[in-house]
Amino acid sequence: MSWEFVLKWLPKLLHGATVTLELVAVAVIAGLILAIPLGIARASRNAYVRALPYAYIFFFRGTPLLVQLFLVYYGLAQFDVVTKGPLWPYLRDPFFCAALTMTLHTTAYIAEILRGAIQAVPPGEIEAARALGMSRGKALLYIILPRAARIGLPAYSNEVILMLKASALASTVTLLDITGMARTINARTYMPEQTFLIAGLIYLMMSFVLVQGFKLLERYLRVDASQGR
Amino acid sequence: MNFDLYGFGPALAAGMLMTLQLALSALCLGLVLGLLGGLAKTSPNRALQWLGGTYSTLVRGIPELLWVLLIYFGTVSSMRAIGKLFDIPNLSLSAFAAGVIALGLCFGAYATEVFRGAMLSIPKGHREAGLALGMSRSRIFFKLVMPQMWRIALPGLGNLFMILMKDTALVSVIGLEEVMRHAQIAVTSTKQPFTFYMVAALMYLCMTALSMIGLAWLEKRASVGFARSAS
Numbered sequence: 413m414s415w416e417f418v419l420k421w422l423p424k425l426l427h428g429a430t431v432t433l434e435l436v437a438v439a440v441i442a443g444l445i446l447a448i449p450l451g452i453a454r455a456s457r458n459a460y461v462r463a464l465p466y467a468y469i470f471f472f473r474g475t476p477l478l479v480q481l482f483l484v485y486y487g488l489a490q491f492d493v494v495t496k497g498p499l500w501p502y503l504r505d506p507f508f509c510a511a512l513t514m515t516l517h518t519t520a521y522i523a524e525i526l527r528g529a530i531q532a533v534p535p536g537e538i539e540a541a542r543a544l545g546m547s548r549g550k551a552l553l554y555i556i557l558p559r560a561a562r563i564g565l566p567a568y569s570n571e572v573i574l575m576l577k578a579s580a581l582a583s584t585v586t587l588l589d590i591t592g593m594a595r596t597i598n599a600r601t602y603m604p605e606q607t608f609l610i611a612g613l614i615y616l617m618m619s620f621v622l623v624q625g626f627k628l629l630e631r632y633l634r635v636d637a638s639q640g641r
Numbered sequence: 642m643n644f645d646l647y648g649f650g651p652a653l654a655a656g657m658l659m660t661l662q663l664a665l666s667a668l669c670l671g672l673v674l675g676l677l678g679g680l681a682k683t684s685p686n687r688a689l690q691w692l693g694g695t696y697s698t699l700v701r702g703i704p705e706l707l708w709v710l711l712i713y714f715g716t717v718s719s720m721r722a723i724g725k726l727f728d729i730p731n732l733s734l735s736a737f738a739a740g741v742i743a744l745g746l747c748f749g750a751y752a753t754e755v756f757r758g759a760m761l762s763i764p765k766g767h768r769e770a771g772l773a774l775g776m777s778r779s780r781i782f783f784k785l786v787m788p789q790m791w792r793i794a795l796p797g798l799g800n801l802f803m804i805l806m807k808d809t810a811l812v813s814v815i816g817l818e819e820v821m822r823h824a825q826i827a828v829t830s831t832k833q834p835f836t837f838y839m840v841a842a843l844m845y846l847c848m849t850a851l852s853m854i855g856l857a858w859l860e861k862r863a864s865v866g867f868a869r870s871a872s
Contacts, residue, residue, distance in 0.1 A: 474849040475842040476810035478821060483842065486828065487835035580704035584814060591707055604714035608707055616702040 417606055421597050428593030429614055435507070435579045435589065439514035440572050446519040451526025452552070465523060472520035477578050480517055485509040485585045510582040518575050525571065529564030530556060562635045569626035573619050580615075590614055646840065649827040656823035657844055663740055663809045663819060668802060670745030675752025680782075682757045693753060700750035706811050708747055713739035713815045740812035748805050755797035759790040792863040799856040803849055810845070820844050 583592030681693030724732025813821035
């Protein structure tokens with residue numbers, strides 16, 4: 413690998429890395445917010461309340477992200493209602509579409525993580541909260557959700573890493589993220605081994621930093637200590 | 642909506658067949674790599690442990706799409722060199738072969754962890770019993786460890802297969818004519834992107850739903866004789 417090549421193109425790839433980071437940050441934060449009501453509904457005892465989020469989750473987990481991305485970015489343009497509607501300036505922007513699709517996609521996965529976490533909260537703790545006179549809403553807010561957050565955190569950090577890797581798909585809708593930039597550089601220099609290898613190393617580094625960050629967060633939230641039964 | 646999909650129905654069906662072939666071929670390669678990786682990670686040999694660990698960390702840290710691109714475009718010059726050695730001009734990986742290798746590699750890296758966990762869950766006493774009976778080490782692995790390991794590894798492998806099935810869509814980026822690629826071709830000539838991508842989505846949904854049913858059956862079969870633990 414020649415250093416000249418690395419020095420010449422690394423700034424471009426790092427610029428792509430900022431696009432990747434932005435996409436992932438929007439997706440996992442917005443996804444978490446959307447997933448909270450969905451996850452609570454999925455953990456409900458009422459079958460009708462469970463059905464709607466189940467259909468959403470089934471669709472988004474059962475189809476490839478690439479198909480979802482193409483449905484939003486290319487597919488919506490088929491309808492005049494959309495192209496003449498007020499949202500069109502956003503829906504024709506590739507960054508907006510990629511961020512939207514990734515958010516909707518990851519919401520489905522995070523909702524399932526949350527459902528598992530909520531159902532793993534020991535029933536005795538919920539009963540204790542109710543026995544102390546907490547209303548159901550209060551018990552959910554102060555006991556169940558904080559507890560579920562700690563139970564679900566390791567799975568959530570996995571999902572963030574998966575989204576980091578999934579963000580590479582944004583390059584298929586003309587966005588210049590790390591992979592998009594690497595494909596452009598490859599087209600210009602025709603040095604595929606080096607270009608894609610450097611891009612891969614950047615992803616590796618990013619996931620390493622994220623994993624370490626989540627480890628710190630787990631220590632801060634005392635995830636290990638609160639798992640004792 | 643038009644029921645024969647503007648004449649693109651048969652092409653999409655052929656694409657589905659290609660997708661299934663790709664997924665199953667990558668599954669075979671991935672299972673072999675995963676078994677080797679799991680064996681390496683659980684072996685007493687330090688160098689093998691390192692090798693297995695590096696393989697699974699390295700591959701899992703890089704996006705699947707990048708692997709597809711790296712293997713398809715990155716092997717052109719080395720394949721040429723190999724071709725020259727054997728007097729085959731313009732030897733190169735086909736999109737299908739590159740897809741199988743890339744997806745198999747990624748499946749194998751995750752399967753390494755699944756197999757490692759399953760191997761560790763087999764009680765040590767079983768292996769010692771095999772040794773006491775005078776079985777060779779490979780015989781112990783194939784006759785004692787593997788049949789028990791499958792039952793434990795199956796749910797994890799099932800999840801990985803679903804992910805693999807969906808990742809096959811990525812190979813359309815290098816031009817393999819599977820479901821997604823055929824949908825793209827149909828879109829360029831009919832200008833009906835939503836219709837065709839929705840059809841593609843439904844096809845994937847069918848495939849994942851069917852494999853879910855198949856996996857549930859396999860898991861049921863594998864756990865015959867084991868009482869369900871009360872949970």
